[in-house]
Amino acid sequence: xxxxxxxxxxxxxxxxxxxxxxxxxxxxxxxxxxxxxxxxxxxxxxxxxxxxxxxxxxxxxxxxxxxxxxxxxxxxxxxxxxxxxxxxxxxxxxxxxxxxxxxxxxxxxxxxxxxxxxxxxxxxxxxxxxxxxxxxxxxxxxxxxxxxxxxxxxxxxxxxxxxxxxxxxxxx
Amino acid sequence: xxxxxxxxxxxxxxxxxxxxxxxxxxxxxxxxxxxxxxxxxxxxxxxxxxxxxxxxxxxxxxxxxxxxxxxxxxxxxxxxxxxxxxxxxxxxxxxxxxxxxxxxxxxxxxxxxxxxxxxxxxxxxxxxxxxxxxxxxxxxxxxxxxxxxxxxxxxxxxxxxxxxxxxxxxxxxxxxxxxxxxxxxxxxxxxxxxxxxxxxxxxxxxxxxxxxxxxxxxxxxxxxxxxxxxxxxxxxxxxxxxxxxxxxxxxxxxxxxxxxxxxxxxxxxxxxxxxxxxxxxxxxxxxxxxxxxxxxxxxxxxxxxxxxxxxxxxxxxxxxxxxxxxxxxxxxxxxxxxxxxxxxxxxxxxxxxxxxxxxxxxxxxxxxxxxxxxxxxxxxxxxxxxxxxxxxxxxxxxxxxxxxxxxxxxxxxxxxxxxxxxxxxxxxxxxxxx
Numbered sequence: 001x002x003x004x005x006x007x008x009x010x011x012x013x014x015x016x017x018x019x020x021x022x023x024x025x026x027x028x029x030x031x032x033x034x035x036x037x038x039x040x041x042x043x044x045x046x047x048x049x050x051x052x053x054x055x056x057x058x059x060x061x062x063x064x065x066x067x068x069x070x071x072x073x074x075x076x077x078x079x080x081x082x083x084x085x086x087x088x089x090x091x092x093x094x095x096x097x098x099x100x101x102x103x104x105x106x107x108x109x110x111x112x113x114x115x116x117x118x119x120x121x122x123x124x125x126x127x128x129x130x131x132x133x134x135x136x137x138x139x140x141x142x143x144x145x146x147x148x149x150x151x152x153x154x155x156x157x158x159x160x161x162x163x164x165x166x167x168x169x170x171x172x
Numbered sequence: 173x174x175x176x177x178x179x180x181x182x183x184x185x186x187x188x189x190x191x192x193x194x195x196x197x198x199x200x201x202x203x204x205x206x207x208x209x210x211x212x213x214x215x216x217x218x219x220x221x222x223x224x225x226x227x228x229x230x231x232x233x234x235x236x237x238x239x240x241x242x243x244x245x246x247x248x249x250x251x252x253x254x255x256x257x258x259x260x261x262x263x264x265x266x267x268x269x270x271x272x273x274x275x276x277x278x279x280x281x282x283x284x285x286x287x288x289x290x291x292x293x294x295x296x297x298x299x300x301x302x303x304x305x306x307x308x309x310x311x312x313x314x315x316x317x318x319x320x321x322x323x324x325x326x327x328x329x330x331x332x333x334x335x336x337x338x339x340x341x342x343x344x345x346x347x348x349x350x351x352x353x354x355x356x357x358x359x360x361x362x363x364x365x366x367x368x369x370x371x372x373x374x375x376x377x378x379x380x381x382x383x384x385x386x387x388x389x390x391x392x393x394x395x396x397x398x399x400x401x402x403x404x405x406x407x408x409x410x411x412x413x414x415x416x417x418x419x420x421x422x423x424x425x426x427x428x429x430x431x432x433x434x435x436x437x438x439x440x441x442x443x444x445x446x447x448x449x450x451x452x453x454x455x456x457x458x459x460x461x462x463x464x465x466x467x468x469x470x471x472x473x474x475x476x477x478x479x480x481x482x483x484x485x486x487x488x489x490x491x492x493x494x495x496x497x498x499x500x501x502x503x504x505x506x507x508x509x510x511x512x513x514x515x516x517x518x519x520x521x522x523x524x525x526x527x528x529x530x531x532x533x534x535x536x537x538x539x540x541x542x543x544x545x546x547x548x549x550x551x552x553x554x555x556x557x558x559x560x561x562x563x564x565x566x567x568x569x570x571x572x573x574x575x576x577x578x579x580x581x582x583x584x585x586x587x588x589x590x591x592x593x594x595x596x597x598x599x600x601x602x603x604x605x606x
Contacts, residue, residue, distance in 0.1 A: 032419075035419050067455030102205070
């Protein structure tokens with residue numbers, strides 16, 4: 001059951017991260033096209049900054065869950081080699097719980113803020129893109145990240161109980 | 173309890189969490205959240221948690237970061253490192269320690285198109301380590317050379333850490349890049365000198381290779397034109413006023429992607445691998461930025477940075493002495509923390525202090541990045557050391573740690589020169605941008 005959930009979550013975060021990277025590639029293409037058009041006819045793409053901000057915000061937040069599942073978030077491992085597998089799992093469990101609380105807080109309070117901006121009809125400066133569109137990747141990325149940290153926490157509880165290494169979150 | 177004391181306790185808790193392997197971004201964010209609740213109450217923190225994660229990623233200037241990461245990832249896959257290595261080796265490989273010096277030269281050149289130290293170290297390790305081992309180089313010298321060479325990726329523009337420093341302190345990215353060019357070249361020369369001294373004292377560490385004739389040298393030079401072109405367009409474009417740093421990063425990413433494609437190094441699977449690698453680094457950096465922003469909001473409300481500024485100002489110490497103490501502090505901190513976290517964690521205190529002392533923020537930025545870069549090769553948590561160990565079967569931490577000592581001495585020499593001669597950092601930006 002855990003293994004099934006685990007691999008599904010890995011695939012979801014991977015595809016979400018790739019989606020984020022497509023936004024980044026789009027930002028790259030839009031920026032470059034804007035430069036070329038400006039050089040050719042003195043007029044670039046209208047609202048480039050609004051679009052790039054949307055793309056980069058999406059790329060950033062959609063990448064965060066994948067960084068969680070791949071254990072890419074920077075942690076200091078000075079004493080890690082000296083700890084037993086159970087103690088290490090307790091530390092990792094604490095990290096996962098704190099990570100879950102942090103990401104859930106971002107998602108929860110972000111949702112409140114997004115709802116308020118949506119009610120007020122807030123829009124971007126140049127293109128008038130509704131700001132709620134900027135919030136969607138943020139909320140989605142934060143919520144998925146919270147889910148990933150729950151999964152990591154379960155893996156560490158398994159290690160604490162059995163003394164065996166947690167099931168790999170990486171792709172088989 | 174005075175809010176400053178809450179700030180100090182928060183710092184102790186933060187280091188405690190970091191010591192037990194809590195990811196730095198999470199530790200900073202959670203300490204900022206809980207500290208904020210203690211000082212300002214829950215409703216204030218609820219507002220901050222709702223707005224800061226959006227505002228800290230929203231600025232257009234931040235888009236330069238993932239774009240430079242993308243450029244670095246594509247450059248690493250384009251196989252440019254091999255061409256660079258061969259070209260430098262053709263010129264200096266016949267000296268004692270020549271292969272190691274060629275590695276440093278190639279790292280410097282690769283750093284000019286890849287803004288990441290880890291990527292530079294990992295890429296060059298795959299090219300240089302097998303070659304040096306095959307030619308009988310001492311493992312300690314060879315591995316430490318690649319680890320130290322990797323740090324040049326941070327110092328030679330474009331550098332992701334420089335960009336982050338510039339954005340956070342509201343300095344010009346172009347000016348920061350110009351300021352770091354001479355220190356980057358100085359680091360390259362000093363690293364080569366360190367190798368030269370070691371191999372002169374003990375030639376068995378790095379035997380000389382065969383001399384390559386001028387025809388061979390010219391042939392290898394022809395293969396490095398893409399690197400020169402990419403660097404010229406990206407960095408030259410910024411100073412020529414053709415594009416902003418974000419635009420330059422976009423052009424660079426497209427250029428690196430095209431090179432990888434043209435060289436036949438990029439199939440569908442590798443392309444997806446590039447995207448995953450970029451996503452991991454992007455997610456990691458942006459989560460640290462979010463955690464730092466929340467922590468900084470809290471720390472500013474404690475008034476601790478201002479208290480420190482007033483306290484240090486009241487001591488009446490010479491600004492050079494304070495600068496040297498800060499460098500020592502960063503070297504010690506660098507033994508336990510990674511470069512980016514160190515900068516983000518300490519900047520809220522250190523930057524106001526630096527400004528109050530009248531120290532040039534660009535000059536300080538170069539010194540700060542140089543000193544945190546030293547942390548990348550200082551045991552026990554020098555990130556580059558782990559990268560090299562991961563790429564090199566059978567390499568022990570003791571071996572590489574022993575090897576980096578001479579490079580650390582070179583780093584200390586460079587830091588001393590940068591502090592004694594601010595013009596090393598400030599002359600080029602003045603020429604190019606004033």
